[in-house]
Amino acid sequence: MTAHPTGAAGFLHRFEGLRRRLPGARLPYVEALRAQAAEAFRSQGFPTRRVEAWKYTDLRPVADAGFDEALSAVDSTPDLPTAYGAARAVFVDGRFRTDLSTLDGLACRVEGLAAALPGLDGRLGQLARVEAQPMVALNTMLFEDGLVVTVPAGVAAGVLDLVSLGTASERPEAFHPRHLIRLEPGASLTIVETATGPDEARYLHNPVYEIEVSEGATLTHARIQQEAARAFQLSTVYARVAAGGTYDNFTLNAGGRLVRNEIHTVLAGPKAACHMNGAQLLRDGQHADTTTVLDHAAPDCASRQTYKTVLSGKSRGVFQGKIHVHQVAQRTDGYQMNQALLLSPEAEIDSKPQLEIYADDVKCSHGATVGEIDAEQLFYLRARGIPEERARAMLVEAFLREAIEGVQDETARAALDAAVTGWWSRQEAAA
Amino acid sequence: MPRRSETAAPDKGMVMLKIEGLTAEVEGKQILKGIDLEVPAGEIHAIMGPNGSGKSTLSYVLSGREGYEITGGAVTFNGVDLLAMEPEERAAAGLFLAFQYPVELPGVGNALFLRTALNAVRKARGEPELDAMQFLKVARERLKALHISEDMLKRGVNVGFSGGEKKRNEVLQMALLAPKLAILDETDSGLDIDALKIVSEGVNALRAPGFSALVITHYQRLLDYIVPDKVHVLMGGRIVQTGGPELAKQLEESGYASVQAAA
Numbered sequence: 137m138t139a140h141p142t143g144a145a146g147f148l149h150r151f152e153g154l155r156r157r158l159p160g161a162r163l164p165y166v167e168a169l170r171a172q173a174a175e176a177f178r179s180q181g182f183p184t185r186r187v188e189a190w191k192y193t194d195l196r197p198v199a200d201a202g203f204d205e206a207l208s209a210v211d212s213t214p215d216l217p218t219a220y221g222a223a224r225a226v227f228v229d230g231r232f233r234t235d236l237s238t239l240d241g242l243a244c245r246v247e248g249l250a251a252a253l254p255g256l257d258g259r260l261g262q263l264a265r266v267e268a269q270p271m272v273a274l275n276t277m278l279f280e281d282g283l284v285v286t287v288p289a290g291v292a293a294g295v296l297d298l299v300s301l302g303t304a305s306e307r308p309e310a311f312h313p314r315h316l317i318r319l320e321p322g323a324s325l326t327i328v329e330t331a332t333g334p335d336e337a338r339y340l341h342n343p344v345y346e347i348e349v350s351e352g353a354t355l356t357h358a359r360i361q362q363e364a365a366r367a368f369q370l371s372t373v374y375a376r377v378a379a380g381g382t383y384d385n386f387t388l389n390a391g392g393r394l395v396r397n398e399i400h401t402v403l404a405g406p407k408a409a410c411h412m413n414g415a416q417l418l419r420d421g422q423h424a425d426t427t428t429v430l431d432h433a434a435p436d437c438a439s440r441q442t443y444k445t446v447l448s449g450k451s452r453g454v455f456q457g458k459i460h461v462h463q464v465a466q467r468t469d470g471y472q473m474n475q476a477l478l479l480s481p482e483a484e485i486d487s488k489p490q491l492e493i494y495a496d497d498v499k500c501s502h503g504a505t506v507g508e509i510d511a512e513q514l515f516y517l518r519a520r521g522i523p524e525e526r527a528r529a530m531l532v533e534a535f536l537r538e539a540i541e542g543v544q545d546e547t548a549r550a551a552l553d554a555a556v557t558g559w560w561s562r563q564e565a566a567a
Numbered sequence: 568m569p570r571r572s573e574t575a576a577p578d579k580g581m582v583m584l585k586i587e588g589l590t591a592e593v594e595g596k597q598i599l600k601g602i603d604l605e606v607p608a609g610e611i612h613a614i615m616g617p618n619g620s621g622k623s624t625l626s627y628v629l630s631g632r633e634g635y636e637i638t639g640g641a642v643t644f645n646g647v648d649l650l651a652m653e654p655e656e657r658a659a660a661g662l663f664l665a666f667q668y669p670v671e672l673p674g675v676g677n678a679l680f681l682r683t684a685l686n687a688v689r690k691a692r693g694e695p696e697l698d699a700m701q702f703l704k705v706a707r708e709r710l711k712a713l714h715i716s717e718d719m720l721k722r723g724v725n726v727g728f729s730g731g732e733k734k735r736n737e738v739l740q741m742a743l744l745a746p747k748l749a750i751l752d753e754t755d756s757g758l759d760i761d762a763l764k765i766v767s768e769g770v771n772a773l774r775a776p777g778f779s780a781l782v783i784t785h786y787q788r789l790l791d792y793i794v795p796d797k798v799h800v801l802m803g804g805r806i807v808q809t810g811g812p813e814l815a816k817q818l819e820e821s822g823y824a825s826v827q828a829a830a
Contacts, residue, residue: 511633512670513670513672515632515633515654515670516666516669516670516672517672517680517684518631518653518654518655518658519630519631519632519654519655519657519658519664519666520658520680520684520687520688520740520744521655521658521659521684521687521688521691521744522655522683522684522687523655523687524653524655526683526687527655530672530675530679530680530683531672531675533674533675534672534673534674534675535674536674537674538673538674
């Protein structure tokens with residue numbers, strides 16, 4: 137067996153080998169994007185903890201793993217998770233599988249990115265940034281597929297499930313799907329995303345999302361991350377919300393060995409709104425990082441962020457949240473809260489809220505708390521006959537409740553509730 | 568018929584709670600300095616005393632709260648060593664503490680809380696658990712009897728409740744869990760007269776040969792509504808005087824200082 141180069145060099149090496157076979161290789165604009173991304177990735181390499189944005193998350197386990205790209209994978213037919221909507225798009229190892237997907241009855245256009253590339257010049261790469269974002273550069277360099285969703289003006293498109301399955305293979309695989317979602321004025325859509333894989337699977341799932349919410353449109357985006365226990369997920373979401381539009385993101389980080397959920401949202405027009413909520417449920421040696429960058433770039437916009445992290449074992453959680461209120465963004469209403477509940481003395485949370493305010497008429501608040509289960513509350517429940525383990529579970533669920541209740545869409549909320557309940561029963565079974 | 572895991576309700580007159588020479592410390596400071604007390608089945612006893620006399624410490628020690636070190640003595644509940652039991656085991660065995668300051672549980676719905684508690688206690692007693700519908704039926708009956716709005720079931724446990732609502736919620740829990748021994752820790756504090764009546768009716772409704780209560784209070788007022796069989800005066804961590812209901816009235820008139828002088 138030949139030595140397999142790891143680190144940034146390994147990915148660049150495989151890019152050189154694959155570039156003529158990657159989708160869009162004959163399209164000049166795609167070729168240019170990939171070349172630019174490769175250059176950005178070559179000059180930056182994998183981020184190290186010396187880079188401020190990656191201070192709390194060490195990517196060496198990812199860099200050292202040595203991956204194959206999914207292009208070499210064989211088709212398989214894995215079991216599919218619970219469906220929430222009538223329509224669903226299924227990806228296996230990052231590739232769109234029309235044979236497993238059901239897209240009839242959805243009032244919007246859904247295509248695979250690889251097939252749609254000829255028509256995406258000017259749309260692909262509009263929001264994503266490869267400079268200073270090495271993982272986005274890696275995605276741009278090596279994406280093979282993704283989902284392209286376009287909801288026409290005024291259409292309420294319903295619920296779309298987005299399923300990503302990693303599979304077990306001899307060598308770990310890396311896949312870098314690129315998803316483009318566009319809601320035209322007044323449109324609405326709910327996406328419930330589940331990312332998972334079988335216990336024994338090792339892979340890197342490195343998705344990038346480019347999301348455009350036009351005037352008065354509403355996108356609910358519930359992301360349930362339940363990757364395989366030894367898998368990595370590094371995701372980056374770019375969302376741009378126009379006047380009167382709403383982007384409602386909820387991310388549940390429950391699986392994976394090392395996970396980063398990075399969201400960049402720009403409130404670009406007056407009265408745009410966003411909710412970025414999430415929960416991280418961590419145990420054993422898991423590491424999960426939620427990093428949000430929110431730009432209030434127009435007046436009269438509102439943003440709400442509530443992130444809750446529950447940590448047991450030797451797990452480690454990170455929350456970094458930056459709110460940038462531009463000078464034009466008068467009457468901004470911003471709220472950010474992140475709270476951690478430590479169930480074990482060996483667990484750790486790093487929290488870094490950051491506010492940069494350049495407008496003078498602004499209401500912005502943020503807070504961070506770290507605590508343990510409240511002894512008074514626990515005693516109250518036990519004094520009513522509730523056994524200690526059950527009482528703890530009730531208090532953990534209550535701690536998470538506030539973040540989930542912020543999700544307006546009922547289907548999305550039910551999906552998240554089920555995922556949280558599932559996490560806790562596994563946690564109890566393991567204890 | 569499911570077999571009960573414990574004996575049936577004790578006969579009236581048998582000792583339900585027996586405290587002998589109980590001493591306890593909080594953060595190295597001795598608060599209870601040798602309590603001796605017997606509550607027979609079917610009786611209601613009041614414990615009165617000034618602030619700092621050890622009333623709340625006694626209720627927490629009996630219900631098993633952490634942070635209290637028992638340095639001596641023994642407590643039996645229907646003949647079983649109470650101090651060796653976990654708080655949830657004490658509740659399952661039929662002990663109920665109505666909190667002086669009921670704890671708020673944001674994010675825990677009151678209905679879920681009450682059903683979980685009731686089912687935990689039923690399970691421990693070997694009784695079948697109730698599903699959501701069966702629970703609702705039982706809860707509605709109790710709510711009606713206590714003049715409590717059904718709305719209270721939908722809210723977070725004690726979250727945003729007024730002082731009176733919190734105490735009523737305690738009495739609702741007591742009515743549902745049907746304990747053998749209820750300890751009411753200053754349940755009258757912060758209650759207006761109407762709430763006081765409702766709370767008292769809730770306790771009086773449970774009066775039966777197999778039910779006892781320990782009513783801890785600073786004031787005599789509550790004892791107009793829940794008439795005790797005996798009144799004990801707790802001062803400086805000891806029971807210094809025991810008498811009938813008239814003792815409460817006497818204290819109201821002459822104050823605790825007179826007892827102190829006599830003791």
